[in-house]
Amino acid sequence: MAAQIIDGKAIAADVRKEVAADVKALQASHGLTPGLAVVLVGEDPASKVYVKNKAAQTVEVGMQSFEYKLPETTSEHEILTLVERLNASPEVHGILVQLPLPKHVNAEKVLNSIHPDKDVDGFHPTNVGRLWIGERALVPCTPTGSAILAKRAAPDLKGMNAVVIGRSNIVGKPMAALLLRESCTVTIAHSQTKDLPGVVREADLVIAAVGRPEMVKADWIKPGAIVIDVGINRVPSENGKTKLVGDVAYAECAEVAGAITPVPGGVGPMTIACLLQNTVVAAKIQKG
Numbered sequence: 001m002a003a004q005i006i007d008g009k010a011i012a013a014d015v016r017k018e019v020a021a022d023v024k025a026l027q028a029s030h031g032l033t034p035g036l037a038v039v040l041v042g043e044d045p046a047s048k049v050y051v052k053n054k055a056a057q058t059v060e061v062g063m064q065s066f067e068y069k070l071p072e073t074t075s076e077h078e079i080l081t082l083v084e085r086l087n088a089s090p091e092v093h094g095i096l097v098q099l100p101l102p103k104h105v106n107a108e109k110v111l112n113s114i115h116p117d118k119d120v121d122g123f124h125p126t127n128v129g130r131l132w133i134g135e136r137a138l139v140p141c142t143p144t145g146s147a148i149l150a151k152r153a154a155p156d157l158k159g160m161n162a163v164v165i166g167r168s169n170i171v172g173k174p175m176a177a178l179l180l181r182e183s184c185t186v187t188i189a190h191s192q193t194k195d196l197p198g199v200v201r202e203a204d205l206v207i208a209a210v211g212r213p214e215m216v217k218a219d220w221i222k223p224g225a226i227v228i229d230v231g232i233n234r235v236p237s238e239n240g241k242t243k244l245v246g247d248v249a250y251a252e253c254a255e256v257a258g259a260i261t262p263v264p265g266g267v268g269p270m271t272i273a274c275l276l277q278n279t280v281v282a283a284k285i286q287k288g
């Protein structure tokens, strides 16, 4: 039986609707309009597109958007000074510094300078710690979106064997923490894992976040499993152009899985929706 296709585009629209309602409620109850500041340094074309989309969607849900587009030559000190100013601004509830930063800038130093309560990326060590010990935290957007998609396929993930492929700080590790919070039995697999297909075959829930085009094959998937594909890989297509594919061989895995996310149209659209959701959470944390 063919898998249920988890429609990230539609689910992201639902999340944005909830965010818009939360924004209205905060305005009515506290006269508070959440604000998101996005800092872009340099001319990376993909980053420019992301930042434009973030700003447009921020305004669409009724929040304030503050954009800072700085030249490639901006010094680390200037960026740190801007972050300090945003940390102190009562209109700004969320701060996102778009990655990658130019080579002469220490990205870790910049990210760690963001106040943890305004860290809507959830990258600050304080938020990482809060997530793992179960305190209220700002959680990275891509794993949050992936968990929402998994729960649309199976509202209760309790007791499931979840295998996360990939151990990055941005996706793999926070994904594992979130699934542990959902009472899954979690395995983090990675490039050194022995018998990766065998490990994945045990999974009721597979989260693929490795950045290797179509690596996960149909014979790795347990029949009926939920498959969430975080990968976005650009590969050559038949017509001489390029196309986007995930980390999962979608067509063949859809024959075996119970539910699966497509690429594009799966996890991708969820990321900005969850960023907007985090900005509302940040505004609520800051109002106390």
Ligand code: GUN
Pocket: 096, 097, 098, 099, 100, 121, 141
């Ligand atoms: N660049 C690509 N993805 C991300 C992300 O999730 N956060 C930030 N800050 N930059 C990115």
